[in-house]
Amino acid sequence: MATDASVPAFDAKRMPAPFRPFFLIAGLDAIVGAAVWLPSVLRIQGIGPTGISRGDWHRDVLLFGMVPAILTGFLLTALPRWTGRRAVSPITTRLLVALWLCSRGTFLFLSHSAGLALSALLVLTLLLIAAGQVIASRDRRNLKILFLLLVFCGGNVLAAASYQVEFALRLALASIIGLVMIIGGRVVPALTVAYVESAGGRVTLDRSAVLEYTAAVVAACGFGMWIVAPQAQLTGIACALAACSQAMRAAQWNGWRSVASSTVLALHIGYGWIIVGFGLLATHIFAPASLGQAAAVHAWTIGAIGTMALAIMASMIRKHSRRAFAPSVPATSAFIAITICCLSRLLVELLPGYVAPLTGLSGTLWVGAFGLFLVAFRRILISQI
Structure with a gap:
């Protein structure tokens, strides 16, 4: 694996690091998700802001909203340094941000299950990008990261399908x-x-x-x-x-x-x-x-x-x-x-x-x-x- 010195660093003027938009939206999502859920806690009501239970609401906001955003920002930034491959293009980063926003918008305003399905699509896309870098660099040390991303994606899919939900959540967590x-x-x-x-x-x-x-x-x-x-x-x-x-x-x-x-x-x-x-x-x-x-x-x-x-x-x-x-x-x-x-x-x-x-x-x-x-x-x- 290439050392840090041989890996092309991010040029802030030409190629902004992918963590910037993802860490920003992850922080905002963490705040909004809890802030919307919090009033129902204080009133001890059983229904969350989109008609699902309070527990389902804040659980899914954390596991399938904030976490994928942080993972995407971190891995897109760290993997090129770990594998010695080139960084992803700004266009790829923007498309992934758009996919995440579609996922959260769908989750909040249209369909809980469809929002989780789009979140699974984001994780799958991240997995494919990471797999391309890891396989191309023959970096076997990071194969376990690919495996865990695949498992997380599987848990996300099961949760979106409302199939064996408790099992799916244990798998994801x-x-x-x-x-x-x-x-x-x-x-x-x-x-x-x-x-x-x-x-x-x-x-x-x-x-x-x-x-x-x-x-x-x-x-x-x-x-x-x-x-x-x-x-x-x-x-x-x-x-x-x-x-x-x-x-x-x-x-x-x-x-x-x-x-x-x-x-x-x-x-x-x-x-x-x-x-x-x-x-x-x-x-x-x-x-x-x-x-x-x-x-x-x-x-x-x-x-x-x-x-x-x-x-x-x-x-x-x-x-x-x-x-x-x-x-x-x-x-x-x-x-x-x-x-x-x-x-x-x-x-x-x-x-x-x-x-x-x-x-x-x-x-x-x-x-x-x-x-x-x-x-x-x-x-x-x-x-x-």
Whole structure:
């Protein structure tokens, strides 16, 4: 695989980085989706803004709206650097943005199922573009990304068809967390080393190949068993082992060295929510009366996906603006807000008598976190779109 030095960098004047429009619309979608859903939560109504249930509304906005936008922006920007291939053209980027907008417009105003089907089409298109780059470069390391994109697309299709919906959602969520684990495993340690060295320090991460492989296999087993047998005792054992192996993996990255950088610290915290999610899921399986499955799901969706999305978007924006570790009060506030957002949502499972205020607080903080993100990076995201 080509090194970074041999990969054509984005020329901001001739070819704007694809992340700009996608990170912008992802942030707006995250805000609008929660803001529209939030009043129904506070009134404890059962129907969402398009006639579907509240749970279906905010679940589908997150998994099949915001996430595909972030994935598309990130992968279209990162894959050329990973594979040594040329960047996608601005026309391709604009067409994908148009497809995403059609998906969301259809979802909001015409048909829930048709909107999800268009979202699946976007993911399939991204998969084909990524496959072209990976296969042409013979980059076998990224074949697992193609596989997980295919699985996510399959979950999206099943959800659009309203077929085996719970199975489809587990399939989609597991594939997204798998992608977060792969991307996080590359981005988090690399940025940790870069930050420590930029601050004048030195750090060498002692990463065990055996541990990396073992953690990946155990997590895959845990997810696979959860998808097909979500309440089985063996699934609980696999998830407990996955939590332990992922904790050992993350411990190699020396997260404590990054406490002075909010973005790098947020990456470590975001990855930590994956570990928490596995632990909570194992707890639910072994003691279902004391803890619901929603705790693990929200640790993964709000904690891991929400936090990692904000931190990875922020780090990519800063890298391409050549301000890798520049401090930002709005960005730091966004990371704090998303962390409290996740904690308040998890408290709902422990304090069922306070569902409305805690859920309302969590939704408000989610809106605030992505709003602060857009405030922090609005000029970079809006320019040259």
